[in-house]
Amino acid sequence: MxxxxxxxxxxxxxxxxxxxxxxxxxxxxxxxxxxxxxxxxxxxxxxxxxxxxxxxxxxxxxxxxxxxxxxxxxxxxxxxxxxxxxxxxxxxxxxxxxxxxxxxxxxxxxxxxxxxxxxxxxxxxxxxxxxxxxxxxxxxxxxxxxxxxxxxxxxxxxxxxxxxxxLDVVKDAGLSQFVSEELAKSDRPDLASAGIVVSGGRGMQNGDNFKMLEQVADLMGAAVGASRAAVDAGFVPNDMQVGQTGKIVAPQLYIAVGISGAIQHLAGMSDSKVIVAINKDEEAPIFQVADYGLVADLFEAVPQLEEELKKVM
Amino acid sequence: MKVLVAVKRVIDYNVKVRVKPDNTGVDLANVKMAMNPFCEIAVEEAVRLKEKGVASEIVVVSIGPKASQEQIRTALALGADRGIHVETDEEVQSLEAAKLLKAVVEKEEPKLVILGKQSIDSDNNQTGQMLAALTGMGQGTFASEVVVEGDKVNVTREVDGGLMTVALNLPAVVTTDLRLNEPRYASLPNIMKAKKKPLDNMSPADLGVDIAPRLSTLKVEAPASRQAGVKVADVAELVDKLKNEAKVI
Incomplete structure (x- = not known):
């Protein structure tokens, strides 16, 4: 062979x-x-x-x-x-x-x-x-x-x-031309290949609050994602969507913040090695797939997480 | 110009997928079916091109069992002009689907063919590119913007790490990604009108295509199920577990 x-x-x-x-x-x-x-x-x-x-x-x-x-x-x-x-x-x-x-x-x-x-x-x-x-x-x-x-x-x-x-093989099909490229200037890794992903859901309440997640992500060299609910609510753009119709991710660590865990989201991240869920609703389905669950108000937990990470990273 | 849109009938994206106990596939009995979400985006893009005066006619094609006519009717209700149903109860894999679509392209001679980038059942992400190769067309895959200018189409593509724009000679194939548009809902009057729009029926044999599959599925299993882990009391405990137990930070 x-x-x-x-x-x-x-x-x-x-x-x-x-x-x-x-x-x-x-x-x-x-x-x-x-x-x-x-x-x-x-x-x-x-x-x-x-x-x-x-x-x-x-x-x-x-x-x-x-x-x-x-x-x-x-x-x-x-x-x-x-x-x-x-x-x-x-x-x-x-x-x-x-x-x-x-x-x-x-x-x-x-x-x-x-x-x-x-x-x-x-x-x-x-x-x-x-x-x-x-x-x-x-x-x-x-x-x-x-x-x-x-x-x-x-x-x-x-x-x-x-x-x-x-090799001396030149194949130019003559069907297409390159026009331009706009690669993300972010220092954050690409969502699909990142080792750590921090994602926010509808619980984030608005787009501005995603800054909290970005700060946590930057401490760990993580990418930032979102659930379809957060995308549909207009908090963040479509390309951040993790899920069946968005990006499929399988990082070493996936942190789901304010995400309930709809089927369509779980389909996009359940191959992650370690899953952390932070949600104030104890009954949220995301806890059924999470290795570590924290039942807490994300607006208190995320700033605390940032402080704790600063101590250990 | 004429636009051809291909749509596929798949399990509704909100349905929880269950593997059959005999591991031969996924249980589709009494499960809600719908148009593949990426195909909805393809239909929407064609309709927008027609509203802009760029497209003159939208032909929608679907390959599959009789019930696929529901998805063709949905596309007609959204604004497509007529439908083609390539009817078969056999499994049709990507290469064979591309060959069937090639035969339809040769009959219809569209300037633009729009497909979803992948279907959410088999997740192959192949048919559009295969169709483009078989018909000798250029391809704008994973499109987030489509602009027709004269005899070219500029397609902005979602690539790893950003966006890339290519110019393709027409006729061309475009496959849709999520950001291209937000599909509309069909209105009741349009659903009624769609019932009267023409729908041609044909078989793979009519198109002269052998659809025998090249890949055989030996078994289908449920993924290794995750077990719910532990609840931690506070953030400090969480960070400690991540660092010292899971060793992922």
Whole structure:
């Protein structure tokens, strides 16, 4: 078996998710090659070559791949990947964008967002926003798979010494152009990949009160999320929503503040390692999934939490 | 220009999902079904494009059992002009759905195809991108803004860490994310009117597509259930537990 892992990066550095995906590839077994597609991405290729367990790094360095447009990456990966038994990428917004194109061009199914490898053709993945877990088997000759990075412990970033090979494959589909990018300037980590998430619900009463949560989050290097109720009430923007129709998170620590715990919210966070709930309603369903529950008025508890954290962080 | 919107009938997002005792799937008997939330956003976006004078006709298509007509009628009540039902009781996976939609695209020749980014049952997030690849179209996935300008569409996409805008040649495929719009509710008069709007029925065989699945589901299980933990007395105890017991801070 031979596995092609598509590196996730920003043209200057390799993202850790790539190391998680290499770990998933190791669980399948076989030779692991990494494809780095980007523009002026030599440093990324060097980093990928050092990752544990990598056999060879293939580099497609061209302006056509600079912004990771799905149309161009799809054609490139379908071309380079057709000689492999498996093609793997992280289930981030880049992988989710181009991988189904790869699968369609190769006329194979894709297995999305796997959380476990059972065998070379059988994978475990969440459905219904994690409310059910399916074991699926692929009958295709090439397995196109996206991997949930948080489900696999990363391989070591150092220690490998893979050969780096330049590819001369330029695929510009000519269907799309990059216009602009507006990346969040916040120093807070991205909600979907943060190690700690602090979320507020309807109990926050208004958008201004989320500042309290931000202060607590910043002490711990956490991201800030919200329940659908808080989003629907207009307290905070949609992109902060954690839940079935929002972002699915699985951090080491999830702190739910003033969140009752509707099904649709629980579906988005119940894979978190440790869950803390702070709510004044003792009967709130969130307490049924919380490892640590604090029945308290959040307007007293959150400032206290900030003070206590200052002592220990 | 003509806009094609694909919608899917799924379990209502407020329903608690229960795995069947024999682990063959999720129990859908007597469960409330509805239009997939991301598909509602797709319909809403098409209707807004029509209200702006950008779209001239909205065709809504759904693949699934007879009951999927309910979701097509809902889309018609929200402002779509006519419906196409590709009727099958078989399981249709993403690649096969994309092939069916490709056949519909070839018949209808829309300038824009709008789909939800994923359905909340299988959570695959594949069909729109596969359709775009099979039809040789560009794709604006996870859209939070769609602006049609001449023979191009600018799509602002929700990507990890922020937003990215791409310009796509028309025809193109757009898949919706949550921030794109807030879907309206259908009014009673429009629900009545929708019953008279045309709805074509066809089968996968009529479209010449083999829908045999490539993936087989071996089993479906409930996730490892979480047990309620302990109640702590105060914030100091909470922080102590997090630091010394759970070791997560």
């Amino acid at each position: 031979s596995i092609l892992v598509i590196a996730e990066h920003d043209n200057s550095s390799l993202k850790q998710a790539t190391l998680n995906v290499v770990a998933a590839a190791k669980a399948i077994g076989g030779d692991i090659d990494v494809l780095v597609a980007g523009e002026n991405c030599g440093a990324v290729a060097e980093a990928a070559a050092k990752a544990e367990g990598v056999n060879k790094v293939l580099v497609a360095d061209n302006a056509a791949y600079g912004h990771f447009l799905g149309e161009n990456l799809g054609e490139l990966v379908a071309e380079v990947g057709k000689g492999y038994s498996h093609i793997l990428a992280a289930a981030g917004t880049v992988g989710k964008d181009f991988m189904p194109r790869v699968a369609a061009l190769l006329d194979v199914a894709q297995v999305s967002d796997i959380m476990r490898v059972e065998s070379e053709d059988t994978f475990v993945r969440p459905i219904y926003a994690g409310n059910a877990i399916a074991t699926v088997k692929s009958s295709d000759s090439i397995k196109v798979v996206t991997v949930r990075p948080t489900a696999f412990d990363p391989v070591a970033a150092e220690g490998g010494s893979a050969a780096v090979e330049q």
